[in-house]
Amino acid sequence: MENEKEKIDYVSRAELFEHGIDIKKEMSRKVDKVESKVDKIGEEVVELKVLVIPMVTSSKETAQNTQKMADTLERYTRSTTKQLHEHDLEIAGVKHSIDNTLKSISDEESEEKHKKFSNVQIITSVLALIGIILGGILSWDWGQFIFK
Numbered sequence: 001m002e003n004e005k006e007k008i009d010y011v012s013r014a015e016l017f018e019h020g021i022d023i024k025k026e027m028s029r030k031v032d033k034v035e036s037k038v039d040k041i042g043e044e045v046v047e048l049k050v051l052v053i054p055m056v057t058s059s060k061e062t063a064q065n066t067q068k069m070a071d072t073l074e075r076y077t078r079s080t081t082k083q084l085h086e087h088d089l090e091i092a093g094v095k096h097s098i099d100n101t102l103k104s105i106s107d108e109e110s111e112e113k114h115k116k117f118s119n120v121q122i123i124t125s126v127l128a129l130i131g132i133i134l135g136g137i138l139s140w141d142w143g144q145f146i147f148k
Contacts, residue, residue, distance in 0.1 A: 011019075
């Protein structure tokens with residue numbers, strides 16, 4: 001039994017070499033796997049660079065163009081607001097002018113209407129007087145006056 005125990009306690013040189021070779025093979029397989037994964041990742045990174053760098057550049061250009069559009073829209077809004085304000089002032093002036101003109105016309109018309117109404121009353125009175133006189137003349141018996 002002691003012989004067996006002694007055998008177990010030590011390792012032969014051949015076993016060490018064999019075990020070292022096994023470890024090297026296993027490590028070599030693992031290193032190969034890692035290297036293949038690194039190569040694969042390297043290829044994917046290159047593909048990503050090819051895709052992402054133009055996208056980043058495009059995104060920056062889009063941001064610049066968007067800012068330019070915002071600036072242009074802001075300038076347009078300011079100028080339009082200014083023009084609309086000027087037009088509102090002009091419209092208010094024209095409206096005031098029209099109101100004054102209409103007021104003066106209505107004042108003139110009321111004076112003219114008053115004058116015309118007075119003239120119509122006078123003419124109507126004169127015509128009524130002429131009608132009364134003619135009615136009296138026509139209805140009077142002229143025969144008595146002439147043949148008497």
